[in-house]
Amino acid sequence: MKKIAFAFLPLLLAGFVLPDDSCKQIAPPKSDYTGQYDGPYVFYNGELLLIKYVLDDKGEKSVITDTGDVAQKANISLTVATDEPGKTFSFKLKKKLQGEKSEYKKVSKQFVVSDIEGNFRQFRKLLQANGVIDSSFNWTFGEGHLVLAGDFFDRGNQVTEVLWLVYSLEEKAKEAGGYVHFVLGNHEIMNMNGDLRYVNKKYLETAELFKTGYEALYNENTELGRWLRTKNVVEKIGDQLYMHAGISPEMNRMDISISSINELSRPFYSDTTYNYPDLKLDTIFSDAGPFWYRGYYKAPKISQEEVDFSISKFGVKHIVTGHTMVSDTISIWYNNKVINTDVHHAVGKSEALLVDGGNYYRVNTVGEKFLMMSR
Numbered sequence: 001m002k003k004i005a006f007a008f009l010p011l012l013l014a015g016f017v018l019p020d021d022s023c024k025q026i027a028p029p030k031s032d033y034t035g036q037y038d039g040p041y042v043f044y045n046g047e048l049l050l051i052k053y054v055l056d057d058k059g060e061k062s063v064i065t066d067t068g069d070v071a072q073k074a075n076i077s078l079t080v081a082t083d084e085p086g087k088t089f090s091f092k093l094k095k096k097l098q099g100e101k102s103e104y105k106k107v108s109k110q111f112v113v114s115d116i117e118g119n120f121r122q123f124r125k126l127l128q129a130n131g132v133i134d135s136s137f138n139w140t141f142g143e144g145h146l147v148l149a150g151d152f153f154d155r156g157n158q159v160t161e162v163l164w165l166v167y168s169l170e171e172k173a174k175e176a177g178g179y180v181h182f183v184l185g186n187h188e189i190m191n192m193n194g195d196l197r198y199v200n201k202k203y204l205e206t207a208e209l210f211k212t213g214y215e216a217l218y219n220e221n222t223e224l225g226r227w228l229r230t231k232n233v234v235e236k237i238g239d240q241l242y243m244h245a246g247i248s249p250e251m252n253r254m255d256i257s258i259s260s261i262n263e264l265s266r267p268f269y270s271d272t273t274y275n276y277p278d279l280k281l282d283t284i285f286s287d288a289g290p291f292w293y294r295g296y297y298k299a300p301k302i303s304q305e306e307v308d309f310s311i312s313k314f315g316v317k318h319i320v321t322g323h324t325m326v327s328d329t330i331s332i333w334y335n336n337k338v339i340n341t342d343v344h345h346a347v348g349k350s351e352a353l354l355v356d357g358g359n360y361y362r363v364n365t366v367g368e369k370f371l372m373m374s375r
Helices: 070-075 119-129 159-175 185-194 203-208 225-227 258-268 279-284 305-315
Strands: 037-043 048-057 060-069 077-081 088-092 111-112 145-148 179-183 234-238 242-243 318-321 331-332 338-340 351-354 357-362 369-374
Touching: 037 159, 037 203, 037 225, 048 070, 060 070, 060 203, 070 369, 077 203, 088 145, 088 159, 111 119, 119 159, 145 159, 145 234, 185 225, 185 279, 234 258, 234 305, 242 357, 305 318
Parallel strands: 111 145, 145 179, 242 318, 318 338
Antiparallel strands: 037 048, 048 060, 077 088, 111 351, 234 242, 331 338, 351 357, 357 369
């Protein structure tokens, strides 16, 4: 298979294209080549990295594979397509992946988004319209923190692009003194443990083109799989507690800290045996766990007393969730103690939560701000 170079798809790799029996021979690009369909996916193969893209030429799918040395990983630059034809963003792979902290100091600005579910367009528009990134996908939020409260997988058709954008922004944010927090939701966990009920058929097609199972796209032999396994299911930033779903009465009764929830959970994201060595994990991975619980918004609803108990237990003023859609807008519950950020992104009704000093705003894809509450 010949190496193909596209002006819109540079792969700045010290490597060569491997023959790939899962792909067809590709003719030289034509002026009407429809281009990148999915990817990149980065696989570890001994001392090599295999970088695979799926291309689409008028409905004909094919795979292109490039390679790089694992030892030179931090020098490898990838380019990812966006929702806008011909528009891409580029970034370098991380030299090292390490587990995230569970607790962070208070910061004056936080921008919170949840439940994007592969909708790159709405995600991009929210970030650009509100000064988190610019039109070239550079970080412009300074020392602010971007908080992603789970469910960036499934349903939509640009999951890969969304994940790489988050991955790329992490280093850009750190360089500016900011931070990106990716708190996992039930759909991230589902994709890692083989529950494919909501996976867009595009990604099953990608796995078939790679001649592998879908789970191999995010297992521990992939860059995105290893990266996802560094993430938490609960994080505390100052006096805000973030998780995808909520803190149930069952979680309230457990003698467990935020860091312990994460440390216990992380080794079992892809587990399918459900034979946990610690009984606490039976609750964490159940419907009462922090990435599945729905009792804040659906019957039988949690009581105000239980919410107040959670607030006291974890030493925060607010709990911020996604997971359960209850309104077209960001909404506040339980005497201003709980904030829901799950909205109808798929139908264009996208909002995010902006915490700026003592003010809490809901903001949209054209940059409008609506004050919700002040401390």
